[in-house]
Amino acid sequence: MSHTVLICDDAIFMRTMLSDILQQAGFDVVGEAETGAQAVDRYRELRPDLVTMDIVMPDMGGIDAVREITRNDPGAKVLMCSAMGQQALVVEAIQAGAKDFVVKPFQPSRVLEAVQRVLG
């Protein structure tokens, strides 16, 4: 059975892009969220195998969302999506429980490698 994924990003553009990359690789995108708060709710509801999380989002940023998600589910597998020049934020996200990160602009191969590392 294919792995389930929840995509969290406030830009439709990014969600579409990630969703296309992951679906083409055979993942099952079960949900999307456009705010950190939504991400937390959707995670609780969907329990996906993997979460991709944007860092900068309205209504609770991605880092707080990771913290909240891993607090509820220490086994949660969250992949951060970051822009260049956000290294400090990525580090904070890792400390909050994120398992890996990819940097925009997304290259499909990089995204899928990171996903594989996270899913182990």
Add this chain to the structure above:
Amino acid sequence: MDSARYRELFLTEARDHLVVINQALIALEHAPAEAATGAGRDSVDAIFRAVHTVKGMSGVMGYAAVGSLSHAMETLLSRVRAGEQALEGEHVTLLFDAADALEHAVEASATAQESALDVTSLVERLQGRERGAGPLARAADASRTLPPGDGIAVHVTLEPGTILPGARAQLVVARARALGAVTTVVPDEASMLGDDFDGCFAMRLVCDADDASVVAALRAAGFVHEARVVRDAPLRERSSSEGAPAERAAVPRSEAEAQFAATWGSEVLKAPLQRYVRIDLRRLDHLMTLVGELMIVRGRLAQRAATHDDPVLDEAVAEASRLIGELQDGVLGGRMVPVWQVFDRFPRVVRDAARALGKDVEFVIEGREIELDRSLLEQVADPLVHLLRNAIDHGIEAPDARLAAGKPAAGRLTLSATRERSAVVIRVRDDGRGVNRAKVLAKAKAMGLVDEERDALEDEEILRVISRAGFSTADRVTELSGRGVGIDAVLSRVRALGGMVDLKSFEGAGTAFSLRLPVTLAVIPALLARVGDESYALPLTHVTETLQLSRGVVRSVRGREVIVIREEVLPLLHLRDVVGLPGQATGRDASASHVVLLELAERRAGLVVDQLLGQEEIVVKPFDAVRGAASCFNGATITGDGSAALILEVSSLL
């Protein structure tokens, strides 16, 4: 990858973000000093978020100019957010410039010209501000010696060219923590985040796992070139003091980001949740077409039902009719958007024009939530910009002139939208000097537009005069208006959309232009007329009056038929000839004919039809003209009785 689809998404979303950026900048302009607190802080946040998203998207699309501009803006803003940079007026001006350049670059991307743009000077200016900020020393990672202690020493080297090596190193450390306790890491986290971190680090790990398992676990973090376990502690890492700390840039990016992270990461950012979805307009058009078809079927059903004496059938048909009506309303509603989607771009336009002209303008928007057909709203944006600029340039006086006239120094410019029955009225109103009637009259006489003996002009006449292409009372031509093209362009556009323009001016007290627009282009009020056995629809916005054709009014001037109405001579056209129906061209039974007076901009004409069928709201179905077919139609409709009627394109007749 369907790149056109992404390009469209990018463009739509980036434009939305630019509106947000401009709005927030205007808010900031009024109180730059408050950038660190309250409302100012919200504005900075809003710009930051918008710029950030644009940057992310541009990266994927490979738009370098958009990317570097948004990155430079983001960096400056992140420093403001972190409290490292006070925001002053000049920064706001700079950000305005950057927003303009960004907009330009975003629009250029639509035509694939983005890559030709050079934004280096702006980027440098943005960075220059950044460099000019206070000095921020950073602790140097002088030593990478792993101090003695418990556990094994693990030395890791990341692959050359690893992206965000500091973050990657943290992932490696996190993997180590999953195995046991990590007591020491060198260099420290701040140094790893520095630009000059080379991907070599070491840590002490207390765990039970064997060396091979440790190495495998750490490698799984990705981008690990080498991981070595050394049980003889301590081991000196190679020294890495290639550059003296003092030579490093005064403001390492990492430092700014670390501080920024402290404020940003923990913050709950407020933004309204989206309650809208984007829909391709073509889908709605398709639905509209289907509803149109349904209405035809409804007509046929109703006719059929009328010939059968079946109450149950009648009731079912009546119910279906009601539902189809509601469906039509619903689909039309789907095309509606609130006017703020366009109006919210205007504060920036007004600000820029007022600045350029040295005017003080207070801009008020009313009726933001009024809804209009999306395509109509977009087409009316340019005319509104014309009118707003016109009001600031010609209407609103300079501050000292206003004070001398006993008015407040700041002029008031109001843009309002109101719903009036089946129309939406958009009004641009200023409290400036009003139209100089004497000057317009003199100019009109000079151009031979009105009789010499006239001593005053009605508002309607003034509008007609000033909308003559090339007419301008402005003695000077400014960059913004006064070229005498503005009002003319506004009138043609609004009329082409089936709307009307109305002027009210009070000398010394101001001017108001009202644009009366149909709520939607998909349904228009029309006059249905018949020639022979065929029905035609004439958009009511172009119909001024109808009258019986009596013999006395038709004359012939130089071989052409004309009609004389209230001493005005208008060309007379026969719809029968226009649409190419067979029939006599002259000697028709005049008493049975009607004349419809049509008006478009300055042009007027009479159109002879056999019969008037009445007024009806018609659903416009786009019309793909057959090659060689008459070009005087711009669509077709199905009338209430189920018959088809072609919609006449009035502009082609006049």
